Amino acid sequence: MNKEPFNTDRFVRLATALSVLIGIMLLMVVLMVGSLVFAPQITAWFSSPAPVEKPVIQKTAVIADLWKAPDESSIPDGEDGEAIRYGRDLVAHTSEYLGPKGKVMSISNGMNCQNCHLDAGTRPFGNNYSAVASTYPKFRARSGTEESIEKRVNDCFERSLNGKALADDSREMKAIVAYINWLGKEVPKGNTPKGAGLVELAYLDRPASPENGMVLYEQKCIVCHGKSGEGILNESGNSWIYPPLWGEKSYNNGAGLYRLSRFAGYIKANMPLGATYSEPQLSDEEAWDIAAYVNSLHRPEKDLSNDWPDISKKPVDHPFGPFTDGFSDEQHKFGPFKPILEKQKEIRKQVASAK
Ligand code: HEC
């Protein structure tokens, strides 16, 4: 009997089956090694991504009847007009006239009033002067006296510009006051127009955090104000392109911005540069935390021993004791401020009912 002839068909089938088997085994090895090497990445695909918390940016609704500065064409001719124009120039370019290299005298730290009173004190919620002519002279608890516009301007010279006071009858003081009065000339006596001063932020339920603030500062402020808050001077060195936020050339610890609520309100509606009250770029929490960071760093110190002669009138965010409410300096600096406010109200009620 003939042996069965060599069956090519069967051989091909066998070989195919074998190579498929080897292929599958190779694939399994590759998959096993791969899954070991890339295990972390693979787990990451399947687990849900870490939730990125986007801060909710609370906005102030657009206000239709905001205060607007008078038109420039309403500056009178003659001596009065000259004073107003000079005053405006002094507010916008203070340092050129009165800074360390000032051409009139050297009585201030190189900052301009306009660095904080934006657009020469005309910007809504940019710390403008709209309510000054209409509300001064007025009693202020910080000094415990009735204050004139001159006194208030000098407060900023001595604190915000860490400098010296101007004489009330100096040409410069007269000009600044003339300008401020002209700006507010259409505001009825006693009124505070919409958009005056700064926005008021709601208090947080926790202390403001310098640690969070530092991270945010690096993301949102450092490009202009610098790693050490040192700012950037212009070429001639007599004015800031980006003003300093702390250190020797910044405002001192008696300045308005040293209070967290003032700083937070200022940056909320104005910083980073380009932000406005209706299009802010920071959430309230971010503004408070950055304020805590910047105001926990070194800056010039002023003798404040004559401030707040009636200590019960100190604002909740005035950080220097003694206080009548029993809260620490620390809590008066960083908050939470609501419990302090409640306590102060309670004390005032008791005082009133004891009378
Ligand atoms: C470092 C920031 C800063 C600089 C610079 C500065 N100020 Fe001020 N100024 C403030 C703050 C903060 C307030 C208080 C705002 C508030 O409490 O609502 C204030 C308040 C005032 C007020 C009272 C406003 C009101 O409605 O009661 C006047 C007037 C004033 N500044 C004038 C000046 C003048 C003039 C200069 C320049 C010589 C100047 N300031 C420079 C921060 C500054």
Ligand code: HEC
């Ligand atoms: C793109 C540049 C830029 C960025 C970013 C920026 N600023 Fe400013 N900042 C300025 C300029 C310019 C001024 C002065 C405005 C003027 O003179 O008109 C200023 C003024 C200020 C002032 C008042 C003046 C002073 O030096 O005390 C404070 C406070 C301030 N910035 C805080 C901040 C904070 C906080 C951030 C981050 C949230 C920030 N800025 C981001 C450009 C910037």
